[in-house]
Amino acid sequence: MRFRKELSAMVEQIPEGMVSTYGDIARAIGDVVASRTIYSLLQEEWDGGLPIHRVVTSRGEAALSRYLQMLKEEGVPVENRKVRNLKDHLFKDFKSERILAKLREKQEELASKVSLEDGFKRVRTVGGIDVAYKGDSAFAACVILDVEKMKLVEERRLSGKVTFPYVSTYLSYRELPMIKKIFKRLKTKPDVLMIDGNGILHPRRIGIASHAGLELNVPTIGVTKRLLLGKLGKTPKKIGDFSSIIHEGCVLGMALKSSKSDRYVFVSPGHMISMKSALDLSRKLCFHRIPEPTRRAHRMATELRNKRTG
DNA sequence: GCGACAG
């Protein structure tokens, strides 16, 4: 979308002789979780006129030492490789579109529409989607598997560009556009779609799998390799064992010991599926740590990228 | 210094 534009609009506003922090700019844009993303983005190449040297850490540290020299020349006190008395030099009066706050409102609205009832009778086919990246180039892959025979029914690849960065809890806005495009090109719509990301296991109960389910009107399951939030009720020990993932007093997902590895996979319903069905189907599809649909999609996406880039 | 927040 227009994340970079919004970011540069913030940095532009910091006047000579003042500074801001990655966290304050993230808050100005609408959510402090974006601070790390903003830090990374400001390390990249920007228009020479943009005063990225005026953005420092909350401890007053600059990304490059020459930025400190520039700040000193602009009248900002520097001591010990840091901005001295940071609080006295912080620019606070940002004019902002608050795009992340707006996206968060959209998420809350969507979250109220998520259904945790099975929206299918029997599951004959399951789809898996994943996206690989090279800079702002995206490479998506989708597979449709016959659950009984575990045979490939259809495969699809698609490359494109991304404009939105990865921001934790806003993954949809980076990855969903490619997912929607590739899904719409399928000849066979799967009974259930498995996505490499969370379903309701999300602070607003609307991870990318739930979001995708709503926008594509298909039952979805979210599966991740790392836990976004919540605590395990117990510690699964044997293959096939699982534990609830509890957050704010709610069971939002299941941690599944899907292989010999000590690392779990984290399953949550996306949309039009129950917790039980999401778990049952995930267990059935785990021949390796990662369930087969997303595992194959991940391999295909990476393969496509390597073929197209090198 | 530690903990940490999917992909």
Next chain:
DNA sequence: ATCTTGTCGC
């Protein structure tokens, strides 16, 4: 997620 070489184990 990506950046990266060889290496250990099934």
